[in-house]
Every structure is written in structure tokens, then in C-alpha cells.
Amino acid sequence: MAARVPPTPKRPRKVTGRRPGRENSRGAILDAARARFARSGYEGTTIRGIAADAGVDPALVMQFYRNKEGLFLAILEQHANLTAPLRAVLAGPQEGMGARFTRAYLELWEHPISGDKLRSLIRATIGSPRATQMFQDLVKGVVTKSDIPVARRVSSALAVTHLLGAAISRYILEVPVLVELPLDELVHLVSPAIERYLNAE
């Protein structure tokens, strides 16, 4: 029989108003939802299926996010956080910004966690007119608040369209000639076009 060890004194827990179990459930629900949206599309996904994958009651999903739309918006908003490294590049020195922006963008897609999130989200957003509409509403809200001059918005948007197209072709459509390209080579080939857009006045 093992000697009885006195229990470790418990460290006082900070009161946050939320039990950690609830936070875990939120995370599990978002992960399950993202995977379902990517696999079955926005229209083909149900709250019931998400709840089953997350191991929670459907009522809890609705308590947190109200409905499928609320859940998708929560994922879209989480996605906005992914762009922090890009905003950091744009706030940095102008010289060499094209190459740094291209690398930062493609590294988001290369990374196993953020890459998986982006693939799921882009698949669901483009795959369903309803999901596209929610994305548009979100973007319009952000753009209206932005104070970037219009000419600059156009050229920044064109830089992003190029990178989005490259990412969709390499990481979603998996066009062989692009998948086989080492990341450094891809950054090297695409950077000049991005540089040109980001330097446009």
C-alpha cells in the first residue's frame, strides 16, 4: 500500500465568470463546425451534426451561437484575427514589403493550424451563396470603418486577389505545377507583382 501523501494545497483560482469546461466546449464546437462546413458545405451542415462531433448537446450550441448563421459568423470573426501578421507587415518599412507580405500571407496557409482554418473557411464561404453573403456583410463593415484612400484600397485589393488566387490554386485546388514549387521559389516569383501593387499611388 502506498504511503498517504498530503494533498497539494490548491492555488486560488481567478474568478473569470466562466467555467473552463464551457470554454472547452466553445472551442470544440467551433472546431467541429469548421470541419463540417469544409466537408459538407454551409447548406449541408446542421447544428445537430456539429453537436454530435463536438460531443455536446445541440441545445448548448444554440445557447452559445443561437443558430448556424451565428456559428458561421463566429468562425469568420476568428478568421479576421489571422490577418494580424499581414497588418504588421503593412505597418512596417516600405522597402521589400512585397516580398514580406507575400511570405507572411503564404505562411498562414502553410501552417498546419491556420492553413486548415483558412481552407475550411474559404471552401465554405465560396461554396454557398448564403455564406458568401455573410462574408460580404462583414467585409463591408470593415471597409466602411477604414480610412485608406480609395486608389490605395484598389491596389491593395488587387495584391490580395493575386495571393488569394495563388493560395486557392496551391492549397485547395492543388494544381500540380504549383504544389511542387518550394515556398521560397513561389515567394520569389510572386513578390514583384505584389510589390508593384503595394507601391502604387
Add this chain to the structure above:
Amino acid sequence: MAARVPPTPKRPRKVTGRRPGRENSRGAILDAARARFARSGYEGTTIRGIAADAGVDPALVMQFYRNKEGLFLAILEQHANLTAPLRAVLAGPQEGMGARFTRAYLELWEHPISGDKLRSLIRATIGSPRATQMFQDLVKGVVTKSDIPVARRVSSALAVTHLLGAAISRYILEVPVLVELPLDELVHLVSPAIERYLNAE
């Protein structure tokens, strides 16, 4: 009472082995399928739903295309025909090819019929991993047969990624700053990047 007019002699019909009614049904089925795939995604679409929209029996859909996969492949192959104007540009003079290619590509998306087909197809292909797989198999078949040198394939692919990204952003995601841009202005802004890729050795 109208005077009796002798019946117009019937012109001998060419025997083609197919009744025109069947060809109309094929067209109606493909149109219905494209609309369903775009609205409900690949996973959310059923043969039964397509047959109902096309006003035919589900058995006829299966007789023509076997299953949902066969139907999607038929649409993908039809889509390959859309690229004829692009191939014509690539076979033409090198000078100014970037601008002509950019315009020819974006005009496919601007046109009410081909634009609608492209939107449906891109939505369905990106929206479902299974549909993406079918697209990949088709592309691999085409690329294996192609005799373009690898370096040139990479730069052509990069030109297409840029245009695909621009088209998705303008015609599917409808990013406001790009939707508001007149087509000529968009062609003017994007052409230099496309020119550079198409002239790369």
C-alpha cells in the same frame, strides 16, 4: 372558315440517331444540375432534386450520366470548352498578350451565360473536397498531355492564379472596391502583372 391550305411538304430529316427531345432533356438536366450545385454545393445536391428542376424522371438522369459524379464531370468538361478564347489569345502575337489575355478571361466572367456557368462551377468545385478531387483528376489528365516546358507552365499558372483570384473577388465574393471598378480600368491595372508572367522564360 379559313380556306384550306395544302400542307407544306416535309423536308427529309437527317437521321442522327438521337431524337431532339432527348437533346433538350440533356441540356435541361445540365442547366438544372449547375444551378443546384451552385446553390446547395456538391454534397447537398441530389439526382432527384435535379430531375425535379429539369422536369424529367430521375431514371433518365441516371441513364444519361450514371450518377452525380458523372453529371459533375460532364459539367467540368463543358467548362473546358469555355477556355477556347483564351487559347486563341495564347496562339496569337506575343506583343500585348497580357492585356488581351486579361480582357478575354474577365469577359468570360462578365458575359451573362458563361459568367453564370463559371460562378456555379467554381462555387461547387471549391466548396466540396469530393468535387475538388474530380477537378484535380481532370487537370492532371490535361497537364500530362501538354508539351509546354515546366518553367513556362509555372509562369502561365501564376498568371491564371492572379486572374482567378481577381474573378473570385469581383464576381463571387463581390468585394465592393473591385465590383465598382469599370472593366477597362481593371484590365488596365492587372495587365502588367499578367504580361510579365506570360513573357517569363
